[in-house]
Amino acid sequence: MKDNVSGCAVEEAMRLLGGRWRIVLLSYLMGGAKRFSEIRRAVPNISQRMLTLDLRALEEAGLLTRTVYAEVPVKVEYRLTDEGLRLRELVEMLRAIGLRLRGQADGGGAFLAPDAVNHSQ
Amino acid sequence: MKDNVSGCAVEEAMRLLGGRWRIVLLSYLMGGAKRFSEIRRAVPNISQRMLTLDLRALEEAGLLTRTVYAEVPVKVEYRLTDEGLRLRELVEMLRAIGLRLRGQADGGGAFLAPDAVNHSQ
DNA sequence: CGGAATCCCTTCCGATACTG
DNA sequence: CAGTATCGGAAGGGATTCCG
DSSP states (O other): OOOTTTTTTHHHHHHHHHHHHHHHHHHHHHHOOOHHHHHHHHSSSSSSSHHHHHHHHHHHHHHEEEEOOOSSSSSEEEEHHHHHHTTHHHHHHHHHHHHHTEEEEEEEESSSSSTTTGOOO | OOTTTTTTHHHHHHHHOOSSSSSHHHHHHHHEEEEEHHHHHHTTTOOOOHHHHHHHHHHTTTTTEEEEEEEEEEEEEEEEOOOHHHTTTHHHHHHHHHHHHTTTSSSSOOOOOOOOOOOOO
């Protein structure tokens, strides 16, 4: 029996973004539109299955668009919508929190630094 | 061990806060220290079990403190630490996102529910 | 190239019963 | 009052294989 009175908005937001990878994907796409294989290379730890599922979920939520180019090798491009781009602040805040909770300056490798995310496509 | 090049910071943060209730609990505690039964009443949908587990996890992460008063009816008080209070901005942002997502929800049941856990002090 | 389908394991989460 | 213990279902997530 569902009773979303207590669920409040926070719960709904977490239901969309609370997975292991979704915010990571949003973070990467902050740098501009990417194709499937690019994302795979950038986020090697995610399985292909979860990448597809998460991208679809984010698409359905209106945070990104998926464009299929019917070329000979199929090309699919993912691009944040205006709505998705609004989450940049949230993404950076979560990253900062993660770093602070661990009490270190890991930096997470390449693309997660605030400025590194901004490779202008 | 895993390489974790793909966004360890965000992943770590989501691992701590990504559950269904934890940010809701933090949200409620933003209004000041509360005791166990108070939280239960404020967030009726959470099971006692999850309430205990989540509070312990947040305590272990240093986001709140748990104080036991050895009175006749035992009293336990939960209070956000300085570190926990820093998450207010994140909580507010997630709430805003949840509300916005709700407002533009397409198919999956877009009804408005009151935000019962809005204790933004 | 960018998936979809299948299988299987782990984690999350709720209900219930019991305790200091 | 504020837990703990135990069980079982639901959901999340990974590996592999097949397909247009």
